[in-house]
Amino acid sequence: EITNSAMSIAGMKELVDLEGFFISEMESYTAALKNKIDLMESLLQEVQSKREISRRNPEEFVAHPLNAFSLIRRLHEDWTQAELLMLNQVGLEHLQAIETGLEEAQPSDNDLNDAIGGIISLQQFYNLQPSDIANGLLMGQQYNASLTTLNCQALANACMNFNYDKYALNWFKAAVDHYNDDRDGQVYREVFDFRLPDLYINYTSVLVTKGFRKAAWKVLQDVADLDATLWLLRKDIYEVGKIDVPDPTFIITPWFDVTGCLRVGQTSQHLSCHYEKNTSEFLRIAPLKVETLSLKPHIVLYHDVIYDSEISKVKNISLPSLKSPLRILYAIDYNLKFAKIREDHQSPLSLRIKDMTGEDVQEDTDFQIDNYGICGFRNFHTDNIELQDQTAELGDRLTSIMFFMNDVAQGGALAFPNLNLTIWPQKGSALVWRNLDHRMQPNQDLLHVSCPVVVGSKWTLVKWLHERPQMFSRPCTTGRKFKSHDQSMKFRALNK
């Protein structure tokens, strides 16, 4: 089932197949039409060959009884058949197949808006220029993918609707730059209902309203002949004058501090790296490689801590149940889908988490799987749960364990802006941190953002170990464990 397709790359594969299906149905439809045209052409040839003489001298032609008879018979019978041939609508089953396909699986307005929002987020987070994006140049990487005029125009119009006029300008410019009449002209005009003058009207009108009169003037110099409205616009600009005033420059600033997302390369402070082998029997045989990324608060990165077989199992289990978050204003999650899966607390993965954290995994059996969609991101947040949303048994999320299930080709870092820490997804690694300090208080230093994925399908697996089940396993600040009932009471008191 294809729903909210822009929200998950994994779920979008089907759209590629859908278009493949449309193409093959249209090919069959075209072949049927061609066949009909071939038949009609043969018929025309046949009829015309018989008319050669009649055209020269019609009266002499019909004076011959064989000709006259043939003519009457043809008109009486053959042309009825010819009419039927012309009436016969061929390839209707292929048209029907496309109609049904569209009805069942066509991306909706919401899907298009999600996709547009993804591209705009990309632009905002990474401070990219529409012209670069349209040319497939994303943060210094040249890709073999680009945007057409129609794509750029859709982005420009969307920016206008969101009142991002400044953004719209650059997208209009990209739309204009990517137009090639020889290549696009007929299909755009006659199939896609595209009018080049309208594009220029929209573009230059925004230029004028935003004060870019000189730029508008320059554009209109070349295209005013296309349409009377453009001609009038140029006349207006000329009459109002002031085109010598240099164009103002708009500095487009990113929404928030995105330096963490822009950083290149891993920012571990290279504090230390060691093999963990003492926390359990298992680790003595197969020690885990741990890198300490931050001491205060403590954030560590484990390497090769989830196996390929576990990764593919988890992905496959989650695929059918990936859900989309609600489309709400100021949502934290943007263009990503998630699924919850239950994992036995004695599974190798659960036991490994126990080894990694030294914490109890018996009650926290849920894992959350995320697959990101078009430029999907999770905006700034801490993993703490609002008090009113906590359950009495579990409490807040104490420990976050975040497994990266694949390498992401570009973007998709996890950034802690307050710690100057950026972690790039590396397949098989897992990040671990605690969301509550020893007084069980949330720590704003742990604010983090999952930066928009630029290229790639990002998969993460998150485990949250909650506060209450850890009552007896959580090491206290001195490294000792709460063992006695008394100490756990003290612990509870501290929590107040």
Ligand SMILES: O=C(O)CCC(=O)C(=O)O
């Ligand atoms: O997927 C990521 O990189 C971050 C996700 C996250 O922060 C979360 O699930 O709470």
Ligand SMILES: [Fe+2]
């Ligand atoms: Fe988080």
